[in-house]
Amino acid sequence: MTTTPLRAPSIDPDEVAYFEKLAHRWWDTEGPFWPLHRLNAFRIGYVRERLSHSFGTDPTADRPLADLRLLDIGCGGGILSESLARLGAHVTGIDVTAKNIRGAEIHAQCSGLDLDYRLASAEALAASGEQFDALLNMEVVEHVEDPLAFLSTCGNLVQPGGVMVVATINRTLAALVIAIFGSEYVLGWLPKGTHHWRKLVKPAEVTARLGDQFDLVHRTGVRINPFDRTLHYTGYMGVTTCCSCRRVRREPMSPQRFPARRLLAILGTLMVSASAADPLLIDDFAVAHGPSRLDTPWRLVTDGVMGGLSAGGLSFERIDGRSALCLRGEVRLENNGGFVQAALDLAPEGDLDASAYAGVRLLVRGNGEAYNLHLKTADLRLPWQSYRSRFPTGPEWREIRLPFGGFEPHRIGVPLDTGHLRSLGLVAIGRAFAAELCVAEIGLYLDSP
Numbered sequence: 001m002t003t004t005p006l007r008a009p010s011i012d013p014d015e016v017a018y019f020e021k022l023a024h025r026w027w028d029t030e031g032p033f034w035p036l037h038r039l040n041a042f043r044i045g046y047v048r049e050r051l052s053h054s055f056g057t058d059p060t061a062d063r064p065l066a067d068l069r070l071l072d073i074g075c076g077g078g079i080l081s082e083s084l085a086r087l088g089a090h091v092t093g094i095d096v097t098a099k100n101i102r103g104a105e106i107h108a109q110c111s112g113l114d115l116d117y118r119l120a121s122a123e124a125l126a127a128s129g130e131q132f133d134a135l136l137n138m139e140v141v142e143h144v145e146d147p148l149a150f151l152s153t154c155g156n157l158v159q160p161g162g163v164m165v166v167a168t169i170n171r172t173l174a175a176l177v178i179a180i181f182g183s184e185y186v187l188g189w190l191p192k193g194t195h196h197w198r199k200l201v202k203p204a205e206v207t208a209r210l211g212d213q214f215d216l217v218h219r220t221g222v223r224i225n226p227f228d229r230t231l232h233y234t235g236y237m238g239v240t241t242c243c244s245c246r247r248v249r250r251e252p253m254s255p256q257r258f259p260a261r262r263l264l265a266i267l268g269t270l271m272v273s274a275s276a277a278d279p280l281l282i283d284d285f286a287v288a289h290g291p292s293r294l295d296t297p298w299r300l301v302t303d304g305v306m307g308g309l310s311a312g313g314l315s316f317e318r319i320d321g322r323s324a325l326c327l328r329g330e331v332r333l334e335n336n337g338g339f340v341q342a343a344l345d346l347a348p349e350g351d352l353d354a355s356a357y358a359g360v361r362l363l364v365r366g367n368g369e370a371y372n373l374h375l376k377t378a379d380l381r382l383p384w385q386s387y388r389s390r391f392p393t394g395p396e397w398r399e400i401r402l403p404f405g406g407f408e409p410h411r412i413g414v415p416l417d418t419g420h421l422r423s424l425g426l427v428a429i430g431r432a433f434a435a436e437l438c439v440a441e442i443g444l445y446l447d448s449p
Contacts, residue, residue: 036079036139042222042231043138043242044083047165050218050244051134053315054163063088071132071157073122074140078104078115084136085113092116092132094125122153131159141168147201151209158247164214167222167242171200174238187226203241210245215297218313219243235302235309235332244313248297280357280444282344282424285316285323294352296345298325301425306383308337312428312435319365319438320397326438331428339429341374342439351378351420357444359403360424366393367436372427373402374410378420385412386425393437401445 052059055068066088072081075093077100085091085108093115095101101119108115118125135158137151144150151166158164169179176197183189207216221237224230283292291297303310312329319326329340346352360373371393374386387407391400404418424442428435 036076038229039139039231040079040083043167044080044087046220046242047084047136048087050165050313051163053317054217054244054246055133056318065089068133071125071135073135073137073154073157074143075104075117076100078107078117080136080138081115081117082108082111082113085115090116092118094118094120094122096121122150122157126153126156131157132162133159134163134165137164137166137168139167141166141201141206142195142199144199147199148205148209151201151206152211155210155213155247158214160247162247163217164210164245164247165242166206166245167240168206169195169200170238170241171197171202172238175200175240178239203237203243206243207245212248212297214245214247215314216300217244217246217315219300219302220311220313233311235304235311235330235337237304246316248291279361279446280354282346282442282444283325284441285325285439292344294344294346295348298342298344300327300340301343302329302340303335303337306337307335308332308339309334310337310340312340314342317438319440322363322397322440324438324440327426327428327435328437329428329435331431331433331435333432338431339427340435341425341427341429342437343423343425345423346421351422353419354404354421354444355419356446357404357418358447359401359406359445360389361441361443361445362391362400362402362439363397363441364391364393364400364437364439365395365397366438367434368394369428369433369435369437371435371437372425372429373407374425374427375407375416375421376423376425377417378422379414379417380412380422382411384410386410387412387416397440 048064049059051068052064057064064087065084068089070084070089070091072084072091072093075081075095078093081091081093081104093104096119098119101117104117108117135154137154141147141150154164169175180195180197184192184194203219207214219237220242221234222240222242223232223234223236225232281293298314300312300314302308302312309332310330312327315326317324317326325342327340327342331338331340370390373389373391376386380386388410389402389407391402404416407416409416426437426439428437
């Protein structure tokens with residue numbers, strides 16, 4: 001193996017030198033990487049669950065990741081790579097530190113595992129055109145130069161329909177105190193200088209940098225109990241965060257196809273008239289992880305935007321032979337929070353004229369809890385304003401019809417104007433509970449003849 005130092009925009013020579021010195025300690029569970037071993041045992045559960053949901057496999061199976069091609073970027077000594085291989089995945093691990101790769105290869109051979117380790121940068125791999133079903137970007141972003149450009153490069157390594165999982169430290173005062181000062185200088189859990197404030201990235205910056213080529217599917221915070229060193233999921237994302245993003249399958253934007261597709265979407269949503277003769281299908285989720293029938297993407301919104309602690313995720317699944325979008329999460333009431341929702345804009349541009357229709361039709365199933373459907377119009381200016389209707393769920397699929405006349409205005413005195421609908425949201429809200437709502441169809445229905 002060549003020992004010539006790699007060069008790429010994301011490579012920080014100081015970081016390479018730092019990990020070169022520690023390379024022989026990767027598999028020492030009591031050494032400087034003990035937090036990573038503890039974290040790996042925790043995060044492999046998250047990876048297993050998220051990838052199983054994304055690719056339609058059983059997360060309880062012995063090898064739920066069988067036949068998936070995964071890239072462990074910044075693989076270090078192979079701690080995560082080996083865990084992924086044991087779940088059936090074909091794993092490629094890359095690192096820019098030669099000693100890390102050599103140590104990973106030796107340990108894999110001793111463990112009887114077949115892994116593809118390479119001394120390579122993300123930039124070099126992306127330039128080759130190679131792509132993977134999923135990319136694991138775990139505790140790496142905070143160790144590279146220009147983290148945001150690095151994320152963009154990583155995005156090119158994920159094939160359409162594939163998944164990127166990102167775990168990193170938030171750039172907050174709490175992270176500075178807990179993850180850097182506390183862990184490195186007070187408790188001594190990590191060597192001093194492991195993390196640098198200037199390299200930390202906020203969760204919103206991660207998703208913004210990935211752009212419209214990726215949809216956020218799930219996000220959660222992670223906390224560690226300093227007394228027993230156990231790790232737990234948390235709705236608070238001020239220190240450590242983990243998210244799963246799906247690369248959207250989009251049709252090629254060729255001059256022949258894209259303008260017509262965009263024009264049809266705009267005309268279909270902006271020019272629906274009172275003479276409409278057919279119901280309007282908003283989405284039947286036939287194209288997994290793709291845009292809705294209105295050419296707009298589903299997105300997860302939680303009370304974290306206002307300081308709340310609720311957490312959740314969206315997943316596209318096959319249930320009883322139906323394609324469905326599922327909203328799952330934990331609704332918490334701390335910090336004046338209390339909601340998670342699957343939100344959808346109803347037009348690529350402008351508003352949707354739904355004045356010809358009588359209401360919203362849903363085909364849903366859930367965990368027995370009641371949920372809300374929220375509508376927003378061009379009249380609304382504040383984020384907490386909406387028009388709301390409540391509906392029940394049960395373990396079997398059921399059709400729900402919500403007439404526009406039954407939607408109640410929330411913190412607004414203007415009646416619902418169905419001629420200028422902007423967005424809708426499927427919402428778990430108002431009380432502390434575990435949410436599980438799946439929808440197989442959503443659309444607008446006409447008055448009965």
